[in-house]
Amino acid sequence: MKRHATAVWTGSLKEGAGHLSTQSGILVNAQYSYKSRFEEGIGTNPEELVAAAHSGCFTMQLSAYVTGDGFEIESIETKCDIDLLEGKIVSSHLAVTAKIKDISNETFQELVTKAELNCPISKLFNTEISTTATLV
Known part of the structure; x- marks a missing residue:
């Protein structure tokens, strides 16, 4: 399986602007810029998209493991914080909250x-990954 996305940028780093589009069409010319990445501008940024990818991938992988062990999921919600420092992503932190019937905290x-450890996006990263997990 292959997936793709396209980025188009015009102008200089600080004054320029770009647009992102994805194969699925969920993003079509989504705006990004220096301000949306490093300040408080309108639009998305690569780190936000990486956070979305990591939280989505991890949540699906966890769902596979939970249901594979015979537990019923009511909900799993994962927030991912990506930390960009001096031009490098230095960490990805996943905060997961889940409602799963009859699972012990230890098993969870x-x-x-x-x-x-095993979601494909985690395997892609060369950075510190941490998780906090709460059953509700």
């Missing part, structure tokens, strides 16, 4: 760790 934490 084991599956969270397994998902953190």
Whole structure:
């Protein structure tokens, strides 16, 4: 399976602007710029998109492990914080909250760790990945 996205940029780094589009069409000419990346401008930025990819991938992987072990999921919500420092992504932190019927906290934490290590986006990263997980 292959997926693609396209970025188009015009102008200089600080005064220029770009647009992102994805194969699925969910993003079509989505605006991004220096201000949306490093300040408070309108539009998205690469780190926000990486955070979305990591939280989505991890959540799907955790879902596979939980249901594979025979538990019923009511909900899983994951927030991902990407930390960009001096031109490098230095960490990705996943904060997951889940409602899963009849699962022990110990089993849940084991599956969270397994998902953190094995989701394809985690495997792509060369950075620190951490997770906090809460059952509700």
